[in-house]
Amino acid sequence: MQNTIHTLKKGDKAIIKDFDIDLIPLKLLEMGCLPGNEVELLQIAPFGDPLYLDINGSHVAIRIETAREIEVELIKNNL
Amino acid sequence: MSLQNINVALIGNPNTGKTSVFNQLTGLNQQVGNYPGITVEKKIGFCKLPHNIKANILDLPGTYSLNASSMDESVVIELLLNKNDKLYPDVAVVVTDVENLKRNLLIYTQIKDLEIPTILVINMADRMESKGITIDIPYLEEKLKTKIALVSSRKGHGIEELKELIVSYKTVPNESCLNASVIDSEYFEKLQHAFPNQLLYKLWLVITQDVNFSNLDRNEIRSTFTKSHSELKRLQQQETIKRYQFINEVLKGGLKVDASMAKDVRAKIDRVLTHKVWGYVIFFAILFIIFQSIFSWSTIPMDFIDSTFASLSSWASSALPSGILTDLISQGIIPGIGGVIIFIPQIAFLFLFISILEESGYMSRVVFLMDKIMRRFGLSGKSVVPLISGTACAIPAIMATRNIENWKERLITILVTPFTTCSARLPVYAIIISLVIPSKRIFGILNLQGLTLMFLYVLGFVAAIISAYVLNKVLKLNTKTYFVVEMPSYKLPLFKNVGINVVEKTKAFVVGAGKIILAISVILWFLASYGPGKDFNEAEAIVKERTAEKPLNEIDFENEVNSQKLENSYIGLMGRAIEPAIEPLGYDWKIGIALISSFAAREVFVGTLATIYSVGDSDNEATIKSKMKQEVNPATGEKIFNFASGISLLLFYAFAMQCASTLAITKKETNSWKWPAMQLVFMSALAYFAALIAFQILK
Numbered sequence: 001m002q003n004t005i006h007t008l009k010k011g012d013k014a015i016i017k018d019f020d021i022d023l024i025p026l027k028l029l030e031m032g033c034l035p036g037n038e039v040e041l042l043q044i045a046p047f048g049d050p051l052y053l054d055i056n057g058s059h060v061a062i063r064i065e066t067a068r069e070i071e072v073e074l075i076k077n078n079l
Numbered sequence: 080m081s082l083q084n085i086n087v088a089l090i091g092n093p094n095t096g097k098t099s100v101f102n103q104l105t106g107l108n109q110q111v112g113n114y115p116g117i118t119v120e121k122k123i124g125f126c127k128l129p130h131n132i133k134a135n136i137l138d139l140p141g142t143y144s145l146n147a148s149s150m151d152e153s154v155v156i157e158l159l160l161n162k163n164d165k166l167y168p169d170v171a172v173v174v175t176d177v178e179n180l181k182r183n184l185l186i187y188t189q190i191k192d193l194e195i196p197t198i199l200v201i202n203m204a205d206r207m208e209s210k211g212i213t214i215d216i217p218y219l220e221e222k223l224k225t226k227i228a229l230v231s232s233r234k235g236h237g238i239e240e241l242k243e244l245i246v247s248y249k250t251v252p253n254e255s256c257l258n259a260s261v262i263d264s265e266y267f268e269k270l271q272h273a274f275p276n277q278l279l280y281k282l283w284l285v286i287t288q289d290v291n292f293s294n295l296d297r298n299e300i301r302s303t304f305t306k307s308h309s310e311l312k313r314l315q316q317q318e319t320i321k322r323y324q325f326i327n328e329v330l331k332g333g334l335k336v337d338a339s340m341a342k343d344v345r346a347k348i349d350r351v352l353t354h355k356v357w358g359y360v361i362f363f364a365i366l367f368i369i370f371q372s373i374f375s376w377s378t379i380p381m382d383f384i385d386s387t388f389a390s391l392s393s394w395a396s397s398a399l400p401s402g403i404l405t406d407l408i409s410q411g412i413i414p415g416i417g418g419v420i421i422f423i424p425q426i427a428f429l430f431l432f433i434s435i436l437e438e439s440g441y442m443s444r445v446v447f448l449m450d451k452i453m454r455r456f457g458l459s460g461k462s463v464v465p466l467i468s469g470t471a472c473a474i475p476a477i478m479a480t481r482n483i484e485n486w487k488e489r490l491i492t493i494l495v496t497p498f499t500t501c502s503a504r505l506p507v508y509a510i511i512i513s514l515v516i517p518s519k520r521i522f523g524i525l526n527l528q529g530l531t532l533m534f535l536y537v538l539g540f541v542a543a544i545i546s547a548y549v550l551n552k553v554l555k556l557n558t559k560t561y562f563v564v565e566m567p568s569y570k571l572p573l574f575k576n577v578g579i580n581v582v583e584k585t586k587a588f589v590v591g592a593g594k595i596i597l598a599i600s601v602i603l604w605f606l607a608s609y610g611p612g613k614d615f616n617e618a619e620a621i622v623k624e625r626t627a628e629k630p631l632n633e634i635d636f637e638n639e640v641n642s643q644k645l646e647n648s649y650i651g652l653m654g655r656a657i658e659p660a661i662e663p664l665g666y667d668w669k670i671g672i673a674l675i676s677s678f679a680a681r682e683v684f685v686g687t688l689a690t691i692y693s694v695g696d697s698d699n700e701a702t703i704k705s706k707m708k709q710e711v712n713p714a715t716g717e718k719i720f721n722f723a724s725g726i727s728l729l730l731f732y733a734f735a736m737q738c739a740s741t742l743a744i745t746k747k748e749t750n751s752w753k754w755p756a757m758q759l760v761f762m763s764a765l766a767y768f769a770a771l772i773a774f775q776i777l778k
Contacts, residue, residue, distance in 0.1 A: 021309070021312055021313055021316055022309050022312065025148075025484065025561040025563055026146055026148065026312065026315060026316075026319075027143060027144075027146075027148055027484075027561075027563050028563050029315075029316055029319050030143050030144045030146070030182075030185055030319055031143065031182060031563065031565070032181070032182055032323070034316070034319065034320050034323060035320075042346065042349070043349055043350075043353055043447075045353065045447050045448060045450065045451060046353075046354075046355035046358065046359070046448065046451070047355075047451040047452070048451070049450065049451045050447060050450050050451070050460070050562065050564075052349070052353070052447060052566060056181065056182075057179065057181055057182065058179065058182045058565070059345075059565065059566040059567070059568075060563055060564060060565055060566060061443075061446070061447045061450075061562075061563075061564040061566055062562060062563055062564075063450070063562045066561070066562065066563075
């Protein structure tokens, strides 16, 4: 199964691989959500949504429906 | 010319301390207004610079890039593209946060492409040491082709250096620092070829942005250089990547971060504040403290203001020569102004708390915490901010919905925000609660009056949430959901920023509401002091005739004449005309008048009653409250403001849409009369029936 930001666990770090640009708001790209950049899942909100991320040094929260569209490659498993 | 005026624009991402830099440069020397035709706040300040230069400093809305996704952001682009605008900057100052330099520089590279002389401010320099950050300023200045000011707006460091840089803006390079057009050179070459006199980046913005431009014919450019939405977005992505590549390259040489030095307090605080139990407990505790303190802290200054204006009124009527003008002053204008001034303590407290929550970075955590819950009701986590600031005033709250990306969520938020208990309802609640709810303590600590108020606030939120739920089911709108929230680092709120914010907002509110209230008070006074026909103009004769068998003493006679006059004055006739409709709710015609005038603005209620009771009463000394307490129904001998009618009034004010300004702002923000009309009809109907049911059960 392909990893997306949605499948990450709290504390995991990953590299952004690819996404369908039509499904991702431009504002998120401007925040640094671009292929090759690092992303870390910092917190999951109560009830499981939204996700609080550190993307390339920017601290942002996005909803699962967006997170699901962003493919990543895990680099540090927080276990 | 010895005195020179220059325009300076402050630009930057949100949460970079841009407004603190603005406050440091200008102090209290600022004006807050609106951009023409839209409701985006326009902040201009004035600053004396060295060498006899005066600067007009424009604090532009915070924006992440020049790709506008909201009205606030469009303002920035429109200004920067219009050289004829009288605020067009001679020099742009881009404010960045040293901890987020990479992201903050994105907009900087875009501004540079517009070829405006640009100074770079690296703010929050006082945090560099604790974060292990070192910066090679000369290197960055060379690579970014600019002058850099290292500033700590929090401590006031580096502001003088920044002023010096602004003064010598002519020496600041204005060429761009990277060439982004390589992402599709063929396309951009053609574009430049077709419009050789225009800046390439400007043309690109014309194609991609939906903003107004003065000189350029958008259709002409677009028809020749059209691309599909998704092709354009792909190019914008490439442009963003290109810019970040450049920024990364530059920062690699000019910025060192010693990761071992970084102590991340943020993660620890976040763990508590967004905890699945503690997060909510803390949030509701904060709300509880805010509302309890607003009620208990502001009663003292409010009582003081109330009695001051009552005695001012009586002083005016005794000190000035008696006549129509004196009556207008003592019975119309002074109680009217008092009705505005009495708000100041509560509004100031509300704005104080809200700006502390925003400044500290806590508000974003609330958004994060509440999003999932709010979405069940068709709202967004971001709706929490308008719903909370709606407790101050629905107008700024509705404007605050602009950063909700999803149109449906935004529309619903706009529609339900007026249910939240705004400060204009507070004086109405305060006076009615103090009349009909006993001031008892339960469980030793909780004040019953305070609890009632708390209940009304909760009621407002519940009404908002339930209507949102219904609207979510009823409205058929399909829009894409986007939700991106920046989580800023925690900061201790700056006294100066919070102070200026409170003063500015309170001033704007009092002046805005004051004009309406004053005008209405004067009109009301006029309508209450004059009347048509015999019943009014021959009041004395009528009363004399009526009481011929049992003559009254002088004071009673005068009061009787006054109330005969009031009842038959223009306003009395209006009030009595609607009396049949409001009688089932427990109101008399005097309250009816207050309801009518409240449709302009709720806070007029107390002022209206004050005016009406002053006209009908020769005793000016009493406060509004004691006058209301004395009112009895002549038919039944019962008090007008009793428990049943009091509760009915509270419910009416909780639900009714009585604010012309809110309707106007809804029209502006939704661009249609349909939505404000819907607000007016539904909220008024709900208010009427809730009040009706309550009164019929309780009476």
